[in-house]
Amino acid sequence: MIRWLFAVLLTVLALPLAAQDSMPPAPYAYNQLADPRLEAEASALMHTLRCLKCQSQSIADSDAPMAGDMRHQVRARILAGESPEAIRRWLIARYGDYVSYEPEVSSTTWPLFAVPLLVILIVAGVLLRRLGKRRSDGDDAGAAA
Amino acid sequence: MIAEIGLAALWLAAALAVLQLVSGALTLRAGPGQTNPLAIYARPAAVVQAFLAVLAFLLLLRAFAVTDLSLKLVATNSHSMKPFIYKLTGTWGNHEGSMLLWVGVLAASGGMLAAFERRLPERTMAATLAVQGFVALGFYAFLLLSSNPFERLAVPAAEGNGLNPLLQDIGLAIHPPTLYAGYVGLSVAFSLAMGALLTREVNPAFARVMRPWVLGAWVLLTLGITAGSYWAYYELGWGGWWFWDPVENASLMPWLAATALMHSVSVLAARDALRTWTIMLGVLAFSMSMLGTFLVRSGVLTSVHAFAVDPERGAFILGLLGLYIGGALTIFALRAGAVAEGKRFAAASREGALVFNNVMLSAILAIVLLGTLYPLLTEAFDVRVSVGPPYFNPAGAIFAVPMLLVMAVGPLLRWKSDKPARIQFELALIAALVIGVIALVSFFGQFPLLPLLGLGLAAALGVAAFLPLRGRTLARVPVATWGMVIAHFGIAVSLFGMACEGAFSEERLAAVAPGGTEQIGDFAVTLEAVTPIAGPNWTAMEARLAVRQNGGEPVILTPQARSFWSPPQSTSESALLTKWNGQLYAVIGNQAEDGRWQVRVWWKPFVTFIWYGGLLIGLGGILSIVGRMRVDLKRRAASTMGAQRRADVEALGAAAPQPAE
Amino acid sequence: MRKLTLWLPLALFAFFAGLAAYMLTQEKDQFVESTMIGQPLPAFALDPAFDGLPGASRADFTGRPKLLNIWASWCLPCIAEAPQLEALQKQGVEIIGIAIRDKPADVAGFLARYGNPYARIGSDRISEVQLAIGSSGVPETFVIDGKGVIRYQHIGDIGAEDVPTLLAELEKAQ
Secondary structure, eight states: OTTTTHHHHHHHHHGGGOSOOOOOOOTTTSOOOSSHHHHHHHHHHHTTBBOTTTSSSBGGGOOOHHHHHHHHHHHHHHHTTOOHHHHHHHHHHHHGGGGBSSOOSSTTTHHHHHHHHHHHHHHHHHHIIIIISOOOOOSOTTOOO | OHHHHHHHHHHHHHHHHHHHHHHHHHHHHSOTTOOOGGGGGHHHHHHHHHHHHHHHHHHHHHHHHTTOTTBHHHHHHOOTTSOHHHHHHGGGSSHHHHHHHHHHHHHHHHHHHHHHOOSSOHHHHHHHHHHHHHHHHHHHHHHHHHOOTTOBOSSOOSSOOOOOGGGSSHHHHHHHHHHHHHHHHHHHHHHHHHHHHHTTOOSHHHHHHHHHHHHHHHHHHHHHHHHHHHHHHHHSSSOOSOOOOHHHHHHHHHHHHHHHHHHHHHHHHHHSBOHHHHHHHHHHHHHHHHHHHHHHHHOOSOOTTOOSOOHHHHHHHHHHHIIIIIHHHHHHHHHGGGSOOBOOOOSSSHHHHHHHHHHHHHHHHHHHHHHHHHHHHHHTTTOOOOOOHHHHHHHHHHHHHHHHHHHHHGGGSOSSOOOGGGGHHHHHHHHHHHHHHHHHHHHHOOOOHHHHHHHHHHHHHHHHTTGGGTTSOGGGSOHHHHHHHHHHHHHHHHHHHHHHHHHHOEEEEEEEOTTOEEEETTEEEEEEEEEEEEOSSEEEEEEEEEEEETTOOOEEEOOEEEEEETTEEEEEEOEEEEETTEEEEEEEEEEOTTSOEEEEEEEEETTTHHHHHHHHHHHHHHHHHHHHHHHHHHHHHHHHHHHHHHHHHHHHHHHTTOOOO | OHHHHHHHHHHHHHHHHHHHHHHHHSOOOOOOOOSOTTSBOOOOEEOBSSTTSOOEEGGGOOSSOEEEEEEOTTOHHHHHHHHHHHHHHHTTOOEEEEEESOOHHHHHHHHHHHOOOEEEEEEETTSHHHHHTTOOSSSEEEEEOTTSBEEEEEESOOOGGGHHHHHHHHHHTO
């Protein structure tokens, strides 16, 4: 079921806006930055930003015109010397946590970080209980742990 | 008429599921020594039901093959001009058809279980069949009451609406049915686990019955996910192969649970340990496959590719989920306390390693589950968040890295208790490989941490996978052991592909005029021409790209930008140049106003290893099934022969001293 | 202790089932809302979208509260909301448009066919201003107060029933 019928909803969502604009894409929508180091920074950032139109893709994986415009913003700002984190914060200030695939610890996302810590504790607990004690006994089946 | 026969077959199958449930339950209620007159019907009901459900599916398949436009389902999802193969695969490219395929496979598995499985105590078998009937009944109700695939149109449609072009692809023809069959296999494992729990028969004999079903389901899930990932890779046009999308996670979670279950059930079969844990994982694996279906079809999660979204259907599936999983967990809570713990073992032992990795797999499952469902939780409070790769990758790695290390060592340990000192050479080798490869790769450049770790682990795991064969006569190694070795090696291969893709991929996006050349890695890519072409139900702009490696002979790649007309939609068909050490991935985009074309090219070293690894894992699973079955058959043959001989001896003994009349 | 842990899976599952059931009854919100409400408009200056009207800039949002309408000639719902925008304009509301990824000829053609409620239209060829104010599609309409602070966002086309809401929001922004 991976990605299949991906386009079903895409068509449904896009149909009201089916008319595509005929404008050429923004300069940096489909063109890379000349400096490979900056392009790598931009590319890493783009893979973690959510396309607003297509909902479940990063802007680096989407053909939607708006994703192209967002890629242009990212590359243009990186070229102007902004740091990737500053660009991410700029977008989060406009669209909320939704736009970033990289959740930050905040009042709404803390369980995402607390639960893995809890899982680590539980895992450690389970392993210690099951494996920690060296058991001298052999095949005494039937005894509850 | 055909469609009505199909519908009737479904109703009859549903009735038989009721009979199976009642008959199984009555057998269970009967006291020791008593037999209920209805008890004999459970097995035949399952077998006949299998024929009816499969018949219903075949009839729907026929309706799609001949494009019977008087059926609503065919009219909304097919088209007379579609290529024949995609008419057939379109049968399950929609909600109703795929649910019918699901119940078809479910009934077929139930039938096989009832017809061929003779090892379990009759009471356990009856309980299993009752649970199986109960599960099937829910899905029959779902089909018949809310998603009837055989619904007629009052007036036959003149032409169908066509199938989504993204689904008109051979990858999509294979991938969903494979996953469904895997899900269904887990439902049989679930029924068996409940049957054993209800009749207090959680023991190695039960584990040996359950193992082939779990292995089979796991193989199918592995292959289904592999196929789906490769399909997404070449069809979506941006070179990604895993996106941590809710729908993808929905298929990964049952796999994680099934992987844990498969190892746990092996421990139970071989060593009579981990009884409760195996039952829990049996329930969990089936829960995850139901949950996947719910997430994909209910539309509660924002996923672009949510499939056939309908809140009403979502409510129905949630109801079934509550009934089965809620019920199973209640029985588990009530009964599991009475299940004895099973045999004990030391931390440094084969079981110890398996328990460790079982716990790690469960932890990864918990992380994926949390990340997938968390947006659902916040949306209840009107807050929208996104959880994606930057969360799943590191959070998953916390548990995956120790798991992979233990996985390298585990098969070298002895059952029950072992001394780490005994395998110190192997331990040193594994540690040296991990550290050495990471140091070597870091020497050549700056790479992200996770791919780097992946490379080190892949190297160590690739070697460690074969260490269990050391010092053994290869010809005498059991087939099932080969299965394990190959599956573990497959994990290493897949991990290597993932790490290489993550660390060494190169990307080139450019606007190219015809005749222009772009360089990527060792390859020079020349755009020779762009020409319009037409297919059976689409038109396209096709680019001719001449690819020269290090100035050698050109290879022609022809990526297309396709426009389908029913339904109207465009797709980009990527063109792939596969080398032994990677793939060149090319896509053609739009034409700019100055006449240049958008060309996207990637060089992805060893990316194919991701899916080769998946295939190896599947192959390993198949070998394990074959190996176990052969051993079981031999054992059964031997015991029947033994019984025969004893009977003969008794008959002789009884006959000989009889005095003549 | 063990007794309790055995019930834990069921409790977790019940929590999920309850949540899922609740979410099934909720209307699915497909829109991404701007988190710029209450924030001042960022600085911008856009060229005229076609010859007939002046362009738009941050400096235009002074004095009375105004509507900022994000639209495009290629967007079908924009046609649906055209009469409502005209109605608002007739009631004295000043509407400043920003045309997204649009061509002058198309803008002129659209206005000739469906009416022109705008005082100014800026041309945003690369969705720059749209992204800067947290708008995620066309059409969207923002209420901007006299100090240039974003006060309200309406996502999607304006229906007849939305007109009073927008008027009230404009009133509140005074």
